[in-house]
Amino acid sequence: MSTAAQAAAPARSRGARRVRWTPRRIVLLAIGALILLIVLFPGLFTSDTWNKVNVADKFLSPSWDHPFGTDEAGRDILQRMIHGARLSIGASLAVAFAAAAIGTIYGAIAGWVGGWVDRILMRIVDVFLAFPYLVLAMALAAAIGRDMKSAIIALIIVWWPSYARMVRGRVLSLKRDLHVRAARTLGASSAQLLRWHVIPHTFGEVNARLTVDIGYALVALTGLSFLGLAAQGTSPEWGLMVSTAKSFVLSAWWYALFPGVVILLTVLYFVRVGDELAGEES
Amino acid sequence: MTDLGPTTVAAPPTPSLKAGAGASRPARIALGVLTRIGWLLVVVWAAVSLTFILSRVVPADPARLAAGLQAGPEQVAEVRALLGLDQPLLKQYIDYLGGIATLDFGDSIQTRGPVLDDLLKALPATLELVLVAFTIYAIVGITLGVLWAVRPRGILSRLIGFGTIIGAAVPVFWLGLVLQVFLASKLGWFPISGRMNYNDFGVADVTGFTTIDALLAGNLSAFGDALWHLVLPVTALVASQLAVATRLMRTSMAQQLRRPYVRVARARGSSELRVVVVDALRNALNPVVTMLGMQFGWLLAGTILVEVVFSWPGLGLYAFNAFRTFDYNPILAITIVTTVTFVVVNELVGLIYPILDPRLKEDR
Numbered sequence: 001m002s003t004a005a006q007a008a009a010p011a012r013s014r015g016a017r018r019v020r021w022t023p024r025r026i027v028l029l030a031i032g033a034l035i036l037l038i039v040l041f042p043g044l045f046t047s048d049t050w051n052k053v054n055v056a057d058k059f060l061s062p063s064w065d066h067p068f069g070t071d072e073a074g075r076d077i078l079q080r081m082i083h084g085a086r087l088s089i090g091a092s093l094a095v096a097f098a099a100a101a102i103g104t105i106y107g108a109i110a111g112w113v114g115g116w117v118d119r120i121l122m123r124i125v126d127v128f129l130a131f132p133y134l135v136l137a138m139a140l141a142a143a144i145g146r147d148m149k150s151a152i153i154a155l156i157i158v159w160w161p162s163y164a165r166m167v168r169g170r171v172l173s174l175k176r177d178l179h180v181r182a183a184r185t186l187g188a189s190s191a192q193l194l195r196w197h198v199i200p201h202t203f204g205e206v207n208a209r210l211t212v213d214i215g216y217a218l219v220a221l222t223g224l225s226f227l228g229l230a231a232q233g234t235s236p237e238w239g240l241m242v243s244t245a246k247s248f249v250l251s252a253w254w255y256a257l258f259p260g261v262v263i264l265l266t267v268l269y270f271v272r273v274g275d276e277l278a279g280e281e282s
Numbered sequence: 283m284t285d286l287g288p289t290t291v292a293a294p295p296t297p298s299l300k301a302g303a304g305a306s307r308p309a310r311i312a313l314g315v316l317t318r319i320g321w322l323l324v325v326v327w328a329a330v331s332l333t334f335i336l337s338r339v340v341p342a343d344p345a346r347l348a349a350g351l352q353a354g355p356e357q358v359a360e361v362r363a364l365l366g367l368d369q370p371l372l373k374q375y376i377d378y379l380g381g382i383a384t385l386d387f388g389d390s391i392q393t394r395g396p397v398l399d400d401l402l403k404a405l406p407a408t409l410e411l412v413l414v415a416f417t418i419y420a421i422v423g424i425t426l427g428v429l430w431a432v433r434p435r436g437i438l439s440r441l442i443g444f445g446t447i448i449g450a451a452v453p454v455f456w457l458g459l460v461l462q463v464f465l466a467s468k469l470g471w472f473p474i475s476g477r478m479n480y481n482d483f484g485v486a487d488v489t490g491f492t493t494i495d496a497l498l499a500g501n502l503s504a505f506g507d508a509l510w511h512l513v514l515p516v517t518a519l520v521a522s523q524l525a526v527a528t529r530l531m532r533t534s535m536a537q538q539l540r541r542p543y544v545r546v547a548r549a550r551g552s553s554e555l556r557v558v559v560v561d562a563l564r565n566a567l568n569p570v571v572t573m574l575g576m577q578f579g580w581l582l583a584g585t586i587l588v589e590v591v592f593s594w595p596g597l598g599l600y601a602f603n604a605f606r607t608f609d610y611n612p613i614l615a616i617t618i619v620t621t622v623t624f625v626v627v628n629e630l631v632g633l634i635y636p637i638l639d640p641r642l643k644e645d646r
Contacts, residue, residue, distance in 0.1 A: 132583030260456030
């Protein structure tokens with residue numbers, strides 16, 4: 001009786017899954033909302049002159065007016081970082097989501113079809129995993145131009161295989177599950193089974209991994225920017241800020257310090273949320 | 283011991299050895315080695331082909347790219363003819379493969395010499411950095427992981443746990459800068475950048491490894507200086523990867539410590555130290571060794587950021603400079619060389635793994 005009900009139940013019975021709102025989770029959610037707000041509406045937190053050159057104020061050390069100090073053009077570093085969040089975090093989100101989407105579909109197909117198709121598809125995954133991302137990003141940026149776009153593409157290329165492998169493993173076990181067999185007996189096609197009864201069950205793991213990866217993508221992306229492979233010129237992208245600050249590091253320590261601290265805290269945040277999701281999953 | 287069970291290896295590229303299931307053990311091992319070599323060739327070919335596509339197919343005008351920014355129209359035309367860029371793509375591809383097979387990566391615009399010479403000159407610096415970092419990484423990672431597993435709730439374990447989270451999240455280039463500013467510049471404890479200077483100490487450059495050359499010359503102050511220059515770059519490199527080894531070691535060790543044989547050893551009256559270090563550690567090391575092999579490749583690639591921060595004259599800095607000056611051949615060469623090294627190291631680890639685990643089977 002209970003197994004029959006289970007089999008007939010939709011892929012995710014939303015009512016059954018009640019999130020427990022511990023204080024820690026509320027804090028994490030609040031921080032998430034703040035990050036979202038900063039990414040979407042940086043103007044709310046800064047003055048209109050955030051990017052204006054004001055040489056008289058250059059290299060002011062941190063103070064109440066300029067909590068993170070000012071840079072070589074007299075601009076407030078905190079305000080620039082708030083505007084850079086959209087670039088740095090936005091790009092990391094793009095990398096993680098695109099990699100997860102591509103990897104999930106690819107891995108699901110490999111695991112579902114099985115046999116030699118699976119073997120060939122997974123071999124291709126192995127080839128992609130063999131490339132060190134920094135080097136690939138360099139080659140790619142050299143070929144298609146050094147900007148955020150090619151950095152994002154390079155990171156997606158090296159990131160999707162890990163999802164493909166994870167989802168494939170999950171699908172291999174899912175496809176023998178009772179609810180999938182039941183749905184098949186009811187006449188569902190392969191595409192329907194995958195779409196409604198298999199792939200949704202991988203979301204839990206994928207989401208946890210994806211959240212952590214937003215953080216790690218941020219580390220990778222700012223690294224590429226630091227090498228001059230992603231953001232260019234006077235962009236307030238965080239990695240580029242550290243890169244610019246490198247030249248002034250001996251006279252203005254705060255210039256390199258704060259962007260790095262913010263990157264670190266942002267990464268820690270996403271890793272923490274990912275762990276929370278993974279805990280919920282298991 | 284005729285049936286050894288399914289022969290699978292935990293390393294990522296996992297060639298199936300099913301074909302030789304009925305054969306004798308040496309034959310199966312030989313088959314496994316051949317499969318792996320074949321696999322290796324496929325990946326190398328893929329890497330080379332990728333660089334071909336990136337350099338010849340993707341760009342609007344590959345000759346312009348290869349000739350460099352300052353080149354005039356005649357020079358571009360010259361490069362076009364020289365590289366055979368006016369030929370059909372298939373012929374270009376075959377010539378390209380031929381060039382790579384004979385280690386001919388073309389010339390560098392920046393240094394005006396063959397890229398291969400530049401690479402060989404930069405290689406020892408990178409290897410020295412990565413080998414030292416790797417050794418320290420392995421020792422520290424394994425030690426911390428074991429400590430963590432043995433006393434999961436102690437203060438030390440909390441510190442280790444917290445440290446690994448920070449280490450994994452910290453951008454390595456930024457950590458390098460911070461070390462540079464505070465430990466080198468403000469406190470003056472370490473040199474800010476670069477390697478030991480051969481001329482300052484009158485040491486002959488024999489191997490390209492500063493530490494080894496200093497020892498060969500019997501010059502202890504030079505040796506000290508060589509080590510001194512290594513401290514900060516190695517610290518940055520190790521810190522950024524440490525979490526991986528430590529966490530895996532802890533998980534693996536904790537698993538072993540829950541096993542019956544550990545209980546038996548304890549019941550027999552073995553000391554805790556003996557149980558942990560002699561009995562459990564050996565078994566717990568297997569997955570860690572596999573992972574360490576892969577990490578070596580990552581260190582090799584990740585050293586680019588550290589080399590740039592510390593002006594360490596290795597492959598990474600060479601690649602970075604080539605990149606800044608749009609010097610295309612070196613970038614391609616480094617893509618190929620790094621990827622091939624990365625894959626070869628992974629495969630070698632895959633070959634060592636069954637030796638470490640004589641049962642030759644996966645039992646976790």
